[in-house]
Amino acid sequence: MFDSLTTKLGDVFDKLTRRGALREDDVNTAMREVRVALLEADVALPVVKDFVAQVKERALGQEVLRSVTPGQQVIKIVNDALVDTLGREAVPINLAAEPPAVILMVGLQGSGKTTTSAKIGYMLQGRERKKVMLASLDTRRPAAQEQLRVLGEQADVPTLPIVEGEQPVAIAKRALKSARSEGFDVLILDTAGRLHIDQELMDEVAEVSKVATPVETLLVADAMTGQDAVTIAKEFNDKLGVTGVVLTRVDGDARGGAALSMRAVTGRPIKLMGMGEKFDALEPFHPDRIASRILGMGDVVSLVEKAAENFEQDEAEKLAKKLQKGRFDFEDMLTQLRQMKKMGGLGGLMNLLPGIGKMKKQLAAANVDESMLNRQEAIILSMTRRERANPQIIHASRKKRIAAGSGTSVQEINKLIKQWQEMNKVMKRMKKMGGKFDPSQLPPELRAQLEQMDGGAPGAGLPNMPGGLPGGLPGLPKGFKS
Amino acid sequence: MALFRRQTAESADNKADQPEQPRSWIARLSAGLGKTSSKLTDGIGSIFGGAKRRIDDDLLEELEEVLITADLGPATAARLVAELAKRRFDAEMDDQQIREEFARDIADILAPVAQPLLADPAQRPYVVLVVGVNGSGKTTTIGKLAHNFREEGRQVTLCAGDTFRAAAIDQLKIWAERTGAAIEAREPGADASGLAFDALAAARDRGDEILLIDTAGRLQNRTELMEELAKIVRVLRKQDETAPHSVLLVLDATVGQNAHSQVEAFRDMAEVTGLVVTKLDGTARGGVVVSLAERFGLPVHAVGVGESAEDLKPFDAQEFARSLMGLA
Numbered sequence: 001m002f003d004s005l006t007t008k009l010g011d012v013f014d015k016l017t018r019r020g021a022l023r024e025d026d027v028n029t030a031m032r033e034v035r036v037a038l039l040e041a042d043v044a045l046p047v048v049k050d051f052v053a054q055v056k057e058r059a060l061g062q063e064v065l066r067s068v069t070p071g072q073q074v075i076k077i078v079n080d081a082l083v084d085t086l087g088r089e090a091v092p093i094n095l096a097a098e099p100p101a102v103i104l105m106v107g108l109q110g111s112g113k114t115t116t117s118a119k120i121g122y123m124l125q126g127r128e129r130k131k132v133m134l135a136s137l138d139t140r141r142p143a144a145q146e147q148l149r150v151l152g153e154q155a156d157v158p159t160l161p162i163v164e165g166e167q168p169v170a171i172a173k174r175a176l177k178s179a180r181s182e183g184f185d186v187l188i189l190d191t192a193g194r195l196h197i198d199q200e201l202m203d204e205v206a207e208v209s210k211v212a213t214p215v216e217t218l219l220v221a222d223a224m225t226g227q228d229a230v231t232i233a234k235e236f237n238d239k240l241g242v243t244g245v246v247l248t249r250v251d252g253d254a255r256g257g258a259a260l261s262m263r264a265v266t267g268r269p270i271k272l273m274g275m276g277e278k279f280d281a282l283e284p285f286h287p288d289r290i291a292s293r294i295l296g297m298g299d300v301v302s303l304v305e306k307a308a309e310n311f312e313q314d315e316a317e318k319l320a321k322k323l324q325k326g327r328f329d330f331e332d333m334l335t336q337l338r339q340m341k342k343m344g345g346l347g348g349l350m351n352l353l354p355g356i357g358k359m360k361k362q363l364a365a366a367n368v369d370e371s372m373l374n375r376q377e378a379i380i381l382s383m384t385r386r387e388r389a390n391p392q393i394i395h396a397s398r399k400k401r402i403a404a405g406s407g408t409s410v411q412e413i414n415k416l417i418k419q420w421q422e423m424n425k426v427m428k429r430m431k432k433m434g435g436k437f438d439p440s441q442l443p444p445e446l447r448a449q450l451e452q453m454d455g456g457a458p459g460a461g462l463p464n465m466p467g468g469l470p471g472g473l474p475g476l477p478k479g480f481k482s
Numbered sequence: 483m484a485l486f487r488r489q490t491a492e493s494a495d496n497k498a499d500q501p502e503q504p505r506s507w508i509a510r511l512s513a514g515l516g517k518t519s520s521k522l523t524d525g526i527g528s529i530f531g532g533a534k535r536r537i538d539d540d541l542l543e544e545l546e547e548v549l550i551t552a553d554l555g556p557a558t559a560a561r562l563v564a565e566l567a568k569r570r571f572d573a574e575m576d577d578q579q580i581r582e583e584f585a586r587d588i589a590d591i592l593a594p595v596a597q598p599l600l601a602d603p604a605q606r607p608y609v610v611l612v613v614g615v616n617g618s619g620k621t622t623t624i625g626k627l628a629h630n631f632r633e634e635g636r637q638v639t640l641c642a643g644d645t646f647r648a649a650a651i652d653q654l655k656i657w658a659e660r661t662g663a664a665i666e667a668r669e670p671g672a673d674a675s676g677l678a679f680d681a682l683a684a685a686r687d688r689g690d691e692i693l694l695i696d697t698a699g700r701l702q703n704r705t706e707l708m709e710e711l712a713k714i715v716r717v718l719r720k721q722d723e724t725a726p727h728s729v730l731l732v733l734d735a736t737v738g739q740n741a742h743s744q745v746e747a748f749r750d751m752a753e754v755t756g757l758v759v760t761k762l763d764g765t766a767r768g769g770v771v772v773s774l775a776e777r778f779g780l781p782v783h784a785v786g787v788g789e790s791a792e793d794l795k796p797f798d799a800q801e802f803a804r805s806l807m808g809l810a
Contacts, residue, residue: 039556042738045547109761109789110617110734140789141622142656147649150670154648195764222617226553226738228766235765249616252701254740277616277646 005255008037009078017071027059030074041255044230047085047264055081079291085260086287091244091269093120097215100133100179100187104209105246106236107220109193112248114144116220116274117190118151119282120246125157126280130185135160135175137168137208138192148190155279158184168192172208189214196235209240218271220246221262224254229261237266247285248274259290328427330388333420334380337373378406379416391420530577537570545580552769552806555739558776562587585807588772592799597781599728599756601631607639607685607693609718609725611678613711613752614732615744616699619760619786621650623732624694625657626786626794632661637690641681642667643674643714646698654696660791664690674698674710675717682721695726702747711752729754730783735761735768742770745778759797760786767806 012033016026031052038048058081059074095101103120105113117134124130134152136159138144145162152159160175172189179187189212194201209217219233219242236242245262250273263270270285380388382405387394394402399413529535529544542563549559566583575583601608610627612620624640631638640663644650651667658665666681678695685693697714700707718725731754733741748754759768762785771782782797 036556039550040739042553042740045551049547108736108764110619112617141653142625143649143652146652147647150648195761197765222734222736224615224734224737224740226736226740226766226770227551228553228736228738228764231765232736249701251703252615252740253703253743254738257738 005037005041005257008040009034012037013071013075013078016074022071022074024060027056027074031056031059034078038257038260042224042226042229042257042261044227044257044261044265046230047261050264051081051085051260082260082291083288085264086290087263087269088287090284090286091271092284093124093271094216094243095124095128095130095186100176100184101216102176102212102214103186103188103216103218104205104212104214104240105188105190105218105220106205106240106242107193108195108222108232109141111193111220111222112274113193113220114138114148114151114190115277116218116246116248116272116282117148117188118155118157119274119279120218120272121152121157121186121188122155122279123282124186125155131183132186132188133158133160133175133179133182133184134188134190135171136162136190137171138190139166139168139171140192144192168204169207169211172212176212187212196232196239202235202239206239216243217241218244218246219262219266219268220248221258223247223250223256223258223273224252225258225261229258230265233262233265237268242266242268244268244271246270246272246274251275251281256290328420328424330380330383330391330420333423334377334388337377337380341373341377375406375408375412376416379403379408379413382406391417530580534574534576537567537573537575542567549584549769552767553738554769555742555773558773581807581809585803585809588806589800589803591772591775592782592803595775595779595782596797596799596802597756597783598796599627599730599783601636601692602727603691605722605724605727607682607690608727609682609693609695609722610728610730611695611697611714611718611726611752612730612732613697613748613754614699615701615734616647618699618732618734618737620644620699620732621653621657621696622789623730623758623760623784623786623794624654624696625661626791627694628657628661628663629791630794631692632663636692637688638663638692638694639681639685639688639690640665641678641693641695643678643681643696644698645670645672645674645677650696650698663694664688675714678714679717679721682718682725686721702744708747708751711748715752728756730756730758731780732758732760733768733771734766735759736764736766738770739773741774742777745774745780749778749780754780756781756783758782758784758786758794763787763793769806771802772806
């Protein structure tokens with residue numbers, strides 16, 4: 001699931017990030033494409049509209065448009081909005097009730113209630129060591145009770161004996177009584193599939209709910225559900241007070257819009273997702289992970305992609321050779337500066353790195369910003385070839401000349417030279433360490449990307465970022481690892 | 483012989499025979515669709531607020547959204563709205579007129595695919611293979627099909643090919659009892675293609691007219707399960723090169739744009755010849771059928787509008803389109 005939504009959104013963001021500055025028009029275009037991508041993924045229209053409006057408002061804020069990497073900012077905003085929509089945290093099944101804790105399973109016909117009931121029983125019995133009883137109240141679909149009985153047998157979870165002709169409310173009462181007297185911790189009540197607009201059947205299940213006082217009322221919904229997800233979720237929630245959603249058939253190729261819709265409409269967490277036909281194919285729903293799946297692991301991967309895109313191969317190789325010899329002059333620093341600017345500047349890189357939030361604040365405090373990159377570039381451009389290759393010859397009178405030429409001050413030139421010295425130190429230290437950073441610590445997709453690149457170009461490039469970050473350079477790999 | 487055409491013609495008699503079914507199928511369909519399309523038409527109604535409005539870009543965008551919420555999909559919705567704009571831009575229209583316009587366009591799209599299931603009596607048995615994802619309503623649809631064929635006085639065999647889902651065999655046996663059809667079944671977990679082969683042989687021996695083969699639900703991206711379907715088709719052809727004569731893909735009306743992926747995969751693996759849309763008595767509009775018709779052009783044979791045996795009805799383009807737009 002989610003794969004094609006990921007691809008679609010990825011395309012939209014690609015276009016966005018390729019642009020330097022963003023105009024309002026660009027954001028609007030991108031948001032139209034996001035809207036279509038979400039609609040094609042069957043996210044319900046009201047949810048899509050909310051979502052897009054929210055993202056747009058935040059994306060059109062001054063902050064983003066003025067930022068050097070507006071595209072990245074927008075992606076981040078989308079990611080945040082996605083997590084907000086899906087719910088922040090995973091919510092487990094609630095069993096905090098006097099035993100037997102009753103779980104009532106409801107949903108449309110064919111959404112997967114019976115299978116899910118058995119899976120939950122299997123999970124609670126195995127993982128949580130609970131004594132679980134299954135009972136089917138489905139007196140409508142032919143052989144539905146038999147189906148649950150067989151599933152229970154296969155999963156080794158006890159089921160309530162079937163009494164021909166007994167009505168749902170009566171079955172519920174009997175199940176409760178029997179679960180209580182036999183000391184069961186959990187009673188799972190499977191119900192007949194019903195249309196949320198079928199008044200009679202909705203009343204019936206409401207009656208069951210009154211009798212059984214479930215601690216969990218789980219709405220079982222098919223991940224392939226279309227726009228109707230909104231109505232279904234709303235109606236079931238209004239009439240029965242749903243406490244959570246189980247999304248089934250998440251192992252299919254549905255784009256998973258229902259996940260976004262259900263949570264948004266009911267405000268109830270998605271607790272579990274069905275990932276296959278086996279009993280153990282039931283997983284907790286982690287909104288953050290799902291969000292990053294939808295966005296295709298966004299940040300780290302796109303960082304490497306960007307690096308690959310922007311690094312001129314031969315220049316990177318030249319640089320790598322120099323670094324290996326432990327020589328790094330202002331000419332190299334200039335190359336680095338320019339490449340950094342192309343990659344979206346410091347801010348852009350920082351945004352892409354996970355776990356770098358703290359460092360960003362430090363950078364801001366140290367007044368490390370994009371204008372600094374420009375000034376440093378100007379300083380280097382005001383040096384002669386000889387000065388760039390041999391920084392040690394830059395003495396007082398040269399500094400004055402360079403400061404005048406670049407419109408900066410001698411202090412700034414001193415700072416840059418100091419920075420160069422520190423970078424050289426770092427470089428030597430890294431050479432001793434014999435590597436850039438340990439790629440085995442990276443997520444597999446990132447590693448794959450790195451392996452595709454020749455000579456570890458970004459590895460050589462990133463740790464050597466100019467811009468007043470001597471200590472920060474080895475810090476980057478740390479950022480990667482976190 | 484047109485099963486459903488005849489069925490429609492006789493629907494008045496049916497009604498008399500079954501007092502527990504007070505409403506005609508059209509009433510049920512539009513009641514079902516009506517509930518859902520009430521949202522759609524409420525949608526359109528609320529845009530208009532009862533008055534006429536000039537067709538401008540704003541209105542077109544709102545209309546497009548209303549169509550999207552009916553699961554027509556962004557592309558089809560955009561096209562329908564664009565066509566309306568081409569004809570009527572700047573015109574003053576009220577919601578009724580807009581609905582009529584859309585209904586006409588939708589009916590035009592659906593007309594070519596509204597084809598009854600023709601069980602050619604020259605094929606004996608006429609083999610119908612029923613496929614679809616889990617929970618779409620295959621077994622129930624087979625029960626209903628059996629009911630219809632039996633009503634026509636035809637000899638029917640059901641093949642309990644869903645040997646995977648617990649109690650699916652029992653479920654089909656109950657349908658066989660209810661409809662007076664023969665049933666070919668094996669124990670759970672048995673090989674489905676072997677069973678299908680034997681069922682065909684048995685039905686031939688008996689000289690039955692119709693063989694309805696159930697299959698286990700499977701998600702279309704499960705390649706190995708899809709291969710099994712292809713195998714069932716291959717095995718049937720060993721006895722009868724022309725079998726299966728129909729391969730019905732059962733689609734749940736609640737499904738959204740994923741229906742496209744379903745049709746594509748099942749068509750490629752099992753040579754689907756037609757569609758049945760189930761659960762149209764809910765609030766889902768099954769609007770995806772419109773874009774499916776545009777893209778695949780596969781016949782839509784029937785729609786399911788309830789849980790009883792009588793609740794499988796022929797698909798009528800005009801009716802469906804008008805119901806979808808709340809014009810029944």
